[in-house]
């Protein structure tokens with residue numbers, strides 16, 4: 058093995074981070090089930106949630122296998138505490154309203170697509186395979202988010218102001234997406250991970266152009282909350298996790 | 314040292330099926346969500362490998378990452394393999410290369426249309442970029458149709474409506 062040989066536990070943790078992003082966003086989108094503003098959107102948001110849940114299952118299963126301590130996808134999804142989740146803070150932000158949900162979709166799916174495209178060439182064949190499968194789905198999610206961002210932002214005075222508010226509230230959480238750390242840097246050297254710092258410019262261009270067309274102003278903020286990758290989350294996360302996990306924790310091992 | 318296994322080779326099994334016969338039986342399993350389609354119509358049975366020591370591996374692939382049908386499909390394949398295959402056979406999920414609608418058979422496309430679901434675009438010719446074609450109404454065959462929503466009752470479908478006969482219908486989305 059070469060000097061840049063990657064450690065299995067590094068790859069496991071990286072897969073867990075990606076899997077947690079997908080799992081937590083799937084859970085948030087699932088909260089729209091039967092509650093979206095129109096039937097087509099109810100179906101759209103829950104279909105997107107389903108794609109993300111599928112991606113999360115592959116990634117958590119891979120993480121569990123690499124970890125080698127016998128944890129499967131369910132154990133990882135339902136058996137970990139709040140501080141053991143490594144998703145970015147953006148995906149755990151509450152739905153608030155449809156505009157917030159669309160804004161979160163636009164910001165995250167643009168990032169996920171930019172990340173997964175190069176990840177299809179990962180030196181880890183497991184990650185590369187999952188990314189190649191997911192990238193087509195994520196491109197579809199981004200199209201959906203762009204369409205609605207334009208419709209809301211460049212729509213009525215009421216929809217415009219909701220879209221503008223949503224972007225202002227969520228914008229600070231986007232900085233964290235492009236933060237790197239020792240784990241990612243080690244894995245990027247070995248060609249396993251994609252260093253997100255390099256994705257910031259193309260992401261910014263796409264988001265800037267879309268929001269510009271949607272007549273939404275990109276806010277200037279100096280607040281840059283971060284910590285998700287270290288297991289430090291925002292207040293809303295614990296509540297969401299309690300709802301996601303209570304059934305499994307109340308009836309361990311139950312099936313139907 | 315391992316020699317490739319001829320597809321017609323007999324399995325070590327009380328039923329004395331060949332790999333081809335087992336593949337045909339698995340290929341005939343119906344999709345639980347769109348039951349007119351079989352696994353072989355969908356193109357999600359990737360292959361069956363029989364090792365020299367008799368170990369059998371069936372490889373299947375999901376359509377979409379989150380397709381809820383894949384778990385019941387996998388259980389049904391496992392049931393068939395347990396019943397007809399050699400002991401300790403394995404069913405494996407294979408993600409690469411990712412599935413696309415180009416894997417769907419012509420037979421499958423025809424069955425979808427008869428069932429009232431507009432099929433995806435025909436498989437792309439190698440080296441030829443295909444433009445997406447308008448969905449054709451499964452009821453009156455008009456091409457004057459519009460997309461109502463890019464998402465539908467299953468991950469693989471979108472909702473359309475026919476401007477000519479006004480019938481709403483599902484379309485199996487083209488995925489490449």
Ligand SMILES: [Zn+2]
Nearest residue numbers: 450453475478
């Ligand atoms: Zn018609």
